[in-house]
Amino acid sequence: MDEIFMLAALAQSRKAVPECLPNPPLGCAIVDGQEIVAQGYTQALEKHHAEADALKQIQGKAFNFLKMYVTLEPCSFHGRTPTCMCFSDR
């Protein structure tokens, strides 16, 4: 199943180009058990990265355990947007 979910994240990343440039085109899939509950991709500059794009779709919803599949390690710095590592704090 990991491969299927990673392929879903890769498919999302293809939607990012060209609006995301010069940021890398990332994709993300968030999974609850065997079900994809949110997907996202890198938005235009100064808008959501892939992880934040997906997380905003499930914000406020309750889950027991989620897995996130991302095509690149989530950023941990504040640049044009806040770090994706603290998206849930916003």
Ligand SMILES: [Zn+2]
């Ligand atoms: Zn990020």
